[in-house]
Amino acid sequence: MTDSPQPEKSTPxxxxxxxxxIFTTLNHLVSGIDAEECVEEIVKKAEELDADIKxxxxxxxSMALEKEAALPNTRPYVWxxxxxxxxxxxxxxxxxxxxxxxVTIENDSSSPALVAKSEGGSVRLQIVKQxxxxxxxxxxxxxxxxxxxxxxxxxxxxxxxxETEDRHLCLASPTTTDITINDFLKSQSEVSRTKLIAxxxxxxxxxxxxxxxxxxxHPDTVLISDEGRAIITNLDxxxxxxxxxxxxxxxxxxxxxxxxxxxxxxxxxxWMFACLSYEVQWLT
Numbered sequence: 031m032t033d034s035p036q037p038e039k040s041t042p043x044x045x046x047x048x049x050x051x052i053f054t055t056l057n058h059l060v061s062g063i064d065a066e067e068c069v070e071e072i073v074k075k076a077e078e079l080d081a082d083i084k085x086x087x088x089x090x091x092s093m094a095l096e097k098e099a100a101l102p103n104t105r106p107y108v109w110x111x112x113x114x115x116x117x118x119x120x121x122x123x124x125x126x127x128x129x130x131x132x133v134t135i136e137n138d139s140s141s142p143a144l145v146a147k148s149e150g151g152s153v154r155l156q157i158v159k160q161x162x163x164x165x166x167x168x169x170x171x172x173x174x175x176x177x178x179x180x181x182x183x184x185x186x187x188x189x190x191x192x193e194t195e196d197r198h199l200c201l202a203s204p205t206t207t208d209i210t211i212n213d214f215l216k217s218q219s220e221v222s223r224t225k226l227i228a229x230x231x232x233x234x235x236x237x238x239x240x241x242x243x244x245x246x247x248h249p250d251t252v253l254i255s256d257e258g259r260a261i262i263t264n265l266d267x268x269x270x271x272x273x274x275x276x277x278x279x280x281x282x283x284x285x286x287x288x289x290x291x292x293x294x295x296x297x298x299x300x301w302m303f304a305c306l307s308y309e310v311q312w313l314t
Contacts, residue, residue: 056099059090063100063107069114076115084119088112092123096180109240112178117169122189126177128202130191144190144202155202158187158266168199175242176265177201183233185253185263206253206261211306214254215313221258227307229260234303237262238296245271245294247302248280249309269293280305 047055062068076084091112094100100108116122132147133155144155161168176187190200211226230252237244244251244265251264273285273294282301284292 052093053097053099056090056094056097057101060094060100060104060108063111064104065107066110069107069111072111073114073118077118081119081121084115085121085124088116088119088121088123089125091115092125092178095178096125105239106241113171113174116178117171117174120169122174122177126180126187127189127191133190143205144200146188154205155188155190156205157200157202159201160198168201170266170268172266172268173201175240179236179240179242179265181233181236183229183259183261184236184265185261187265203263206255206263209254210249211252211254211260211310212249212313214258215310218258223310226254226260227310230262230303230306233260233262234299237265238299241296243294243296244299244302246276247299247306248277249306252306267294276302 063072072087076087079087091108095105095108095112112123128146134145136143136145144157146153146155159168159173173187177189180186185203185206187201187203190202191198211230215221215223215226230247234244234247242265244262245267246264247262251262253261253263255261273281276285278286280302282298285294285298
C-alpha cells in the first residue's frame with residue numbers, strides 16, 4: 031500500500047523537549063483519567079473552553095494514546111475522553127487532519143479522488159464520506175473513532191476541510207487495491223497465511239483495546255496492501271446496523287436470532303475472526 035500521507039510538521043522551536051519529557055508530561059496529564067466520571071467531567075469542562083484550547087486538548091489526548099503514555103487501566107477512559115470531546119467540539123486531532131493546501135481534487139472519473147502531497151511524494155486518497163461544514167453526519171462515533179485510530183493493520187482515515195465554496199469536510203483513506211484477502215490467496219498460493227492471520231489479529235486486538243467493536247469482520251472487509259499485509263477496513267458501521275451484508279457463515283449464533291436487542295460485541299468479533307482464520311488457512 032502506498033505510504034500514508036503525513037500531516038505537515040511544524041517549525042521546530044529553539045528549545046525542543048525530548049521524547050522522555052513529552053512522555054512524562056502526557057503521562058501526568060492523563061494519569062487521573064481513570065473512571066467514567068472523569069470522562070464526563072472532561073467533556074463538560076471542554077464545552078467551556080475556547081476553540082484553540084479544545085484543539086490542544088484533543089491533540090494532547092491523541093498523542094498520549096499514540097505514545098502509550100496512558101497506562102492500560104486508564105487507556106479506555108482516555109480514549110473515550112478524546113472521542114467525546116472531538117465529537118462535541120466538531121474537531122479532529124491535527125495529526126489526523128490533512129492540510130487543504132496540500133490536497134488537490136481529481137474529477138477525471140465517476141468517483142472523485144484526492145491527491146495529497148507528503149514528504150515521500152504524492153498519495154492518492156479515496157473519499158469515504160463527505161458533507162457540508164455544518165453537517166453532523168461525519169461526527170458519528172464510528173467515524174470519529176476510525177479517524178483517530180493509528181495502526182499498521184487498520185486502514186487510516188483522515189479529516190480534510192476542502193477549500194470549496196462552502197468548505198466541505200471530507201473523510202478520506204489512502205487508496206488501496208481492491209484485492210480482498212481471499213482473492214489475494216487465490217492468486218498467491220505460496221504466501222504465508224499465518225502471517226496474514228496474525229495481521230488481522232493485531233489489528234483487531236488494537237480495536238478491542240479501545241473498546242471498539244468492528245461488527246463486520248469477514249473476507250470482504252480485509253484488504254491486502256501493496257506490501258502484502260492484511261488491513262482491516264469498513265470501520266464506519268453504526269450500532270444496530272443490519273447484518274445483511276455479513277455472510278451467514280460468519281454470523282455467531284446470537285446474531286442469527288430475530289431479537290433486535292442483541293448487538294454485535296467483541297465476542298462476536300472473535301467468532302468472526304475465528305471463521306476468517308479457518309477460511310484463510312484452508313482456502314484452496
